[in-house]
Amino acid sequence: MSGSTHGTLFRVTTFGESHGVGLGVTIDGCPAGLKLDVEAIQQEMARRRPGQSRIVTQRKEADGVEILSGTFEGKTTGTPIGIVIYNQDQRSKDYGHIFDKYRPSHADYTFTAKYGHRDYRGGGRSSARETAARVAAGAVARQLLAHYGISIHSYVDQVGSIATGKDHHELDLGLIDTNDVRCPDPTTAATMEQEIMAVKKAGDTIGGVVKCVVRGVPAGWGEPVFDKLHADLGKAVLSINACKGFEYGSGFDGVTLRGSAHNDAFYTDEAGRTRTRTNRSGGIQGGISNGEDIYFRAAFKPVATIIADQESVNESGESVTVVGKGRHDPCVLPRAVPIVDAMVALVLADHCLRARGNRL
Template identity: 65%
Template structure:
């Protein structure tokens, strides 16, 4: 249970952090979609470990192997199978916690639920599972590109250090020109220094990723329980280490009055738009054609290179020592994960929208 996501554009992921491989099956991708494998590899490179001094030093090239569903460069309409083989497993890094529960990890809850757990990097609960999501999201992005829809995520906060500029004031493509993936070079450098200082202190720190989805058509989303923003929230909250999601004006909106917050409609040529966008491109759970934007909060990585008090499976007090290779801050590598999950949601609702009208 819980390994699949989506309704029409549906993915199922499999594999563990230190198993032989990770993988994903994608159902519902329309036949005839040109599949650019190089674009998939580019997304995998953005997420892969070991890419800079402020990420885990595990070395995984995360090469993809497409097993099915693509022929002569195009989707066939049958399930697309992708596998990503693990190459740099070091299970011995986790032997010291084989019967210990790491603070704020899924060790205890998995053990209580299943009566067994894979202690090698957390097994299925590891963020390494997201490699499969990024591969699937890369194909979803290619589907969205045919409709002119773009998905762009970027880092806007690390600890208390926050980017104050609105996304409209920046060239979001600049985010890929630095290792922290913040589109403002000056703020990016400060973020890098902060993460590196935390790393040298053998600790971790959290952050915020913002995402903007442009050119979505009006009408994506379903009433009541399947509202577009609800599905985006579920998608983001399913990512490891995520603790918060807000879209549009979010929590800042509570400070405003209705007269300030309401988005007035105007007509420009043949198109209806709003003069402001506090709604974040979604009203009544359905896209209104404006930019969809949201923020995703990530906690500090739970594994720290310091001793911590805990208990073992027998209920005895123990000390958990931090070992292995881990990110001091997850947000630089989580940017493509946020984009992937957003693209999967929009692709799914794009296909669903075709069944709502004659």
């Protein structure tokens, strides 16, 4: 089975390469009758696109979406939705110097080992540019989820060693897009931006952490045992380029607590709903949503391409020097935020449809 398809009922297949004609996605399973806001899709694309600020790659792509099928009179028809995004600013000649060389910590060697033939222009299918198609699909999924009152809020929580140090309840998530870093803590965001610019000036890169908070998911979503909600979220987020780690709820910090301190006690609120007094479970218990906020953190490594010479080997096994050049992000975090949003939306849209058939 192709690794380019995601989902069971809300099913998406992406295609395209960084320096090809364009990228695209087919969305199969989106219910009919959803009023589709094309401008909202374009807004999500703008959040991911390159060249949007001085702290991201300066490749100039408008990332305009063209919907080819699956809609009529502004609503989905229930048939496959086809979306294409054309590339406009490829500079394939910039990669001629590595046509037979393996860039350190890139997918050059592994793609060659798997397929025996690779597209070296910007990394081809392994490029983060592939995520443009995911964001387009995720924007459709978010509109489906909004119909059920579900919202997704991802933000930059840490860059290098600079972190907000705050729980998401202490932050105004409405401030996420008020700065280039996409951190809802303005003071920390300014320090993060200074760090990114210093790293960029040095020709280096830096990583960090994206945190995501999902509100409004009802209790009962998730498919034990292999399609547990947190397992599907983890797989989706870890499929994003440069993502190196995923933890939900109390995560790794939870191992320092005893069960008596870690357990989330249940109570019945004034509306008669079953709630938990704490949320160390991250809104998921037994692989099924419990109605509380779902939250997780995802670690992203420093971008592998740096503006410096590095030792490597070529396809013949000979020692070579890989010369650092091209247009790349000094920090992937600001543009990773809408990609995390998109992957979470795709998972939740799929589980939304699957939950509808769980019982009479």
